[in-house]
Amino acid sequence: MAQTETVQPKEALLVRCWNWLTETQIWTSVFRHAAPINDRNRVLVMLSNVFLHLHPVRLKKHGVRLRYTWCMGGLSFFLFLVLTFTGLLLMFYYRPTLEYAYSDIVGLREHVPLGIMREMHRWGAHAMVITVWLHMFRVFMTGSYKPPREFNWNIGVIMLVLTLLLSFTGYLLPWDQLAIWAITVGSNMARATPFLGHEGPGAALLALGDVQLIHAADDARFALLGGTFVGEGALLRFYVLHCVGLPLVIGFLMAVHFWRVRKDGGISGPL
Amino acid sequence: MDLIKAFINLFADPRLFFVMSVVALAVIVWKRELFSKDAVGYGMLGFLAVFFGFGLFDENFRLIVVKPDNVPIVALIFLVVFFTWYSIREGVLNDRRIAAGDDPIEKQESDRVWVWPDLVYTELIALILCTAILIVWSVGLEAPLEQPANPANTPNPSKAPWYFLGLQEMLVYFDPWLAGVVLPSLIIVGLMAIPYVDTNPKGNGYYTFRERKVEITIFLFGFLVLWSSLIVLGTFLRGPNWNFFGPFEYWDIHKLEPLTNVQLSDFIWVRMLGQPLPEHWFIREVFGIILTLAYVAVLPPLLARMFRRYYEKLGATRFYVTAMLFLMMLSLPVKMLTRWIFNLKYVVSIPEFFFNI
Numbered sequence: 332m333a334q335t336e337t338v339q340p341k342e343a344l345l346v347r348c349w350n351w352l353t354e355t356q357i358w359t360s361v362f363r364h365a366a367p368i369n370d371r372n373r374v375l376v377m378l379s380n381v382f383l384h385l386h387p388v389r390l391k392k393h394g395v396r397l398r399y400t401w402c403m404g405g406l407s408f409f410l411f412l413v414l415t416f417t418g419l420l421l422m423f424y425y426r427p428t429l430e431y432a433y434s435d436i437v438g439l440r441e442h443v444p445l446g447i448m449r450e451m452h453r454w455g456a457h458a459m460v461i462t463v464w465l466h467m468f469r470v471f472m473t474g475s476y477k478p479p480r481e482f483n484w485n486i487g488v489i490m491l492v493l494t495l496l497l498s499f500t501g502y503l504l505p506w507d508q509l510a511i512w513a514i515t516v517g518s519n520m521a522r523a524t525p526f527l528g529h530e531g532p533g534a535a536l537l538a539l540g541d542v543q544l545i546h547a548a549d550d551a552r553f554a555l556l557g558g559t560f561v562g563e564g565a566l567l568r569f570y571v572l573h574c575v576g577l578p579l580v581i582g583f584l585m586a587v588h589f590w591r592v593r594k595d596g597g598i599s600g601p602l
Numbered sequence: 603m604d605l606i607k608a609f610i611n612l613f614a615d616p617r618l619f620f621v622m623s624v625v626a627l628a629v630i631v632w633k634r635e636l637f638s639k640d641a642v643g644y645g646m647l648g649f650l651a652v653f654f655g656f657g658l659f660d661e662n663f664r665l666i667v668v669k670p671d672n673v674p675i676v677a678l679i680f681l682v683v684f685f686t687w688y689s690i691r692e693g694v695l696n697d698r699r700i701a702a703g704d705d706p707i708e709k710q711e712s713d714r715v716w717v718w719p720d721l722v723y724t725e726l727i728a729l730i731l732c733t734a735i736l737i738v739w740s741v742g743l744e745a746p747l748e749q750p751a752n753p754a755n756t757p758n759p760s761k762a763p764w765y766f767l768g769l770q771e772m773l774v775y776f777d778p779w780l781a782g783v784v785l786p787s788l789i790i791v792g793l794m795a796i797p798y799v800d801t802n803p804k805g806n807g808y809y810t811f812r813e814r815k816v817e818i819t820i821f822l823f824g825f826l827v828l829w830s831s832l833i834v835l836g837t838f839l840r841g842p843n844w845n846f847f848g849p850f851e852y853w854d855i856h857k858l859e860p861l862t863n864v865q866l867s868d869f870i871w872v873r874m875l876g877q878p879l880p881e882h883w884f885i886r887e888v889f890g891i892i893l894t895l896a897y898v899a900v901l902p903p904l905l906a907r908m909f910r911r912y913y914e915k916l917g918a919t920r921f922y923v924t925a926m927l928f929l930m931m932l933s934l935p936v937k938m939l940t941r942w943i944f945n946l947k948y949v950v951s952i953p954e955f956f957f958n959i
Contacts, residue, residue: 393711433750450740457674472689474805481797511751512760520782532957599807601709
């Protein structure tokens with residue numbers, strides 16, 4: 332039998348550069364393990380990366396299928412991140428006062444070259460409302476709210492409401508006709524709140540002698556708008572809620588929601 | 603062509619629109635084997651595409667549909683139709699597997715895969731596609747900006763943001779305290795109650811229809827008929843003075859609608875008994891009050907008797923909570939029907955306390 336001799340091919344330049352790069356101290360300080368191309372490193376990548384560790388290491392095959400998840404929950408989260416980022420950029424340009432609000436938006440539109448941040452923010456917000464609804468629809472149709480996931484469904488319902496409120500508060504900020512009248516129509520409902528709105532049933536019962544406790548300047552609508560009409564107070568109030576208050580609450584609930592998905596046994600599936 | 607448009611305008615009338623969406627849901631649930639065929643699903647999407655495509659040639663249609671803030675609702679129509687069809691289809695397919703003695707597909711696919719690469723790559727692709735769509739949408743369509751806010755100039759119609767238009771549509775039938783405060787709160791409470799009143803252990807974590815007929819039908823009724831279709835109605839078919847306009851109809855601000863709605867007290871005292879309205883509000887409204895009390899207090903125990911099997915399965919608390927929430931949900935179609943058939947405005951009307959039902 333003839334002897335065969337194996338000849339090692341000479342490594343290409345790019346491969347050698349790559350090998351050198353991945354052995355530097357900087358690289359190894361960031362990535363603690365080799366690329367996830369074998370089972371050991373596929374575990375390590377999930378455990379050592381703060382962003383990836385939202386995921387389990389392995390999951391059931393049906394759970395990665397688009398036919399099961401529609402990807403709507405993930406897209407809702409992604410759109411939230413897009414909205415946070417674009418919203419932050421918009422905050423550089425926008426001042427929430429009667430004097431500047433509208434002209435800042437006009438400026439954003441007319442003077443910022445290739446500016447699509449406002450469009451990204453507005454269409455992203457509409458899209459997020461839709462993806463959140465469809466996520467709820469999918470979760471219902473797969474019966475994923477059933478035990479042990481009842482509580483997480485409830486967190487989800489609250490986040491759905493918060494998504495609508497975020498969108499609603501943001502609607503006022505451009506301070507154009509579309510904005511104030513949509514908010515006027517929406518917030519007019521609050522004056523009919525039972526007991527707490529000045530035109531609500533039962534409000535007349537809350538009186539000390541002749542003094543009405545609930546009137547236009549202290550009812551539920553007033554609390555929402557910071558005034559008796561959609562004006563300066565409402566603009567500031569909606570701005571603060573939109574940029575700080577509601578995102579904080581929904582961010583907190585997202586953490587709970589994702590944590591509970593993992594703790595309740597990962598993505599739902601047949602028992 | 604004008605004839606077709608006139609025909610569609612006619613069919614878009616809120617009464618027909620609502621009745622047709624109820625009928626459509628009934629057909630979907632009843633004929634779901636047929637509905638879940640591929641040809642039906644893609645056929646519906648194709649039909650919608652053709653409808654919107656041709657509609658865009660019409661000036662009045664274009665004015666509402668191309669309004670920047672209405673574009674997402676066009677997308678919503680396509681998405682809701684598609685995903686309704688898709689989830690029913692997956693349910694029907696699983697039902698067939700179960701009937702043949704197999705496990706649902708999700709159970710057959712329960713072997714485990716690595717999150718890297720199987721899931722993270724899917725996520726990455728979804729994320730890139732979503733970004734691409736958003737960028738194209740943003741470049742192609744400018745965000746709306748109207749005249750500066752002017753509290754002295756009320757636009758007609760004044761509409762809430764589109765996702766609240768189902769609620770604004772309820773204002774046609776209910777007073778603000780119900781349409782704007784109580785019923786929205788009950789929607790939230792009702793959604794949150796679902797996992798606690800639905801004791802059916804089946805259908806957990808896979809698509810199915812047969813194992814959860816009642817739950818899915820009720821949910822679809824709420825989500826499709828009462829929520830999504832009313833949003834479409836409120837966005838596209840309500841014009842100045844909140845009057846109804848067909849999709850191809852010009853929004854004429856001078857369109858007159860006869861206001862012939864009558865209170866229940868007028869019906870009974872004036873028309874049936876031939877007497878003037880009593881002075882005191884309680885005597886005047888006593889019939890309406892009795893009717894309302896019967897609806898919320900007498901009907902649930904009757905339902906408990908009628909649906910003995912459910913009552914025993916759920917227990918008293920769960921059954922009555924479910925029955926109350928269900929009746930509250932049904933109050934909207936009930937109110938719609940009485941309005942359309944009898945021109946009934948309010949069952950109980952006590953403007954003295956802002957209390958109208």
